[in-house]
Amino acid sequence: MLKKTAAEFFGTFWLVFGGCGSALFAATFPQSGIGFVGVALAFGLTVLTMACAVGHISGGHFNPAVTLGLWAGGRFSVKGVVPYIIAQVAGGIAAAGILYLIASGKAGFDATANGFASNGFGEHSPGGYSLQAAVIIELVLTMFFLIVIHGATDKKAPAGLAPVAIGLALTLIHLISIPVTNTSVNPARSTAVALFQGTWALQQLWLFWLVPVVGGCIGGLIYRFLLQSKD
Template identity: 40%
Template sequence: MENLRKYLAECIGTFFLVFVGTTTAVIFNPKAGIPSIVGIALAFGLALMMVYYTFGRFSGGHVNPAVSLAKFFDNQLDLPELIGYIIAQIVGAILGSLALFVILKNIPNVQISVYGLGANGFGSQSSTNFTLTGALFTEIILTAMFVLVVLGVTSKSEYNGIGGFVIGLALTVVHLIGIPLTGTSVNPARSLAPALVLAISTGKTVALSQVWVFIVAPLIGALLATIIWKAFNLDK
């Protein structure tokens, strides 16, 4: 029952994050300039803050396979829990993308194949025509930065009061950097869901063909963050 509650919290929390973040990303087109980029970044950060303070006491508020993987490497999750968390996160993310799909279908004259569902991308799918190598490097670095903050903030119980604020702010910061480049993933579930729903609903498979980058790079970033974190805690 305890694990079921954790998985349900991760599912609902990931739904919150993906729905709020990607809906804002579609409404506030990042090509519109700095105000839109700031708005999207804040939406993701504030959504994560909401999730952390609502569901964090049940599951830790990971809502991100990269964070859960780092917690596994740091011996805070066992393998069955890790698998359960990731499945719950993917289901929640898909539900979030489906909710956005339903909203867009009810707006007259909106072509979902054109607007998209907030999927990540590089090359022609990036507002800056960012390269594959650049996307991999950026997502690894941004994820490592974000996950390192999560590991640090959640390492002591006395940080609980400000934990959600700091983690939400960290997600906002990495989005400010990554939105013009890849749309910012740092979260495989957040990237897989819109790419998958977009491919199934419209037949547009470009985002799905590129999604491996936004799965592999964040997971490598999580491993890098864990290595750095453990290096700072060798004496413990």
């Protein structure tokens, strides 16, 4: 379990550092030219690369909603749920802390005013989308993310392609939802940056735990009882 939780710590660290780091630095630097498309790709690449690097150790969850969705889908033991989630949240916070130290190297940086790549709805949604819109999109996208994960890692799926499918799915998820919530589908990612934003992001954090977890479990149950081959 120590090796597995260490893999989850480093995998989630890389996801937050690479994904949120791209949003904090490159996407806000016009000369970089990556925009939100580049941010979406960055999130997908973090999962793809770490799934290849440590997926054989821990399964490559890097996300409490994925861990709980895999448990709901019958793919993960309940005894590993809490240790995995603790490791994921810790890895995300560690990455956000290093991002904060780097960002503070620029004169005038203020994590509260900047938003620190946090997730939000209403006036804190990048596109001004409502609470209802945020709930729907986070629920649907996390549900489908877990369906992709279950399907890509099924014993009947093409061998070796799971990291690619999952990484591209996360890229697509971000392309769809960055304007709505700045894309969570991952409570550890949301918690990590919300702690440093410190105000509205913490007040709205409940949604980015509750909805992705519910969506992930629904996705796991759909695959387990409707899509998975019984043999």
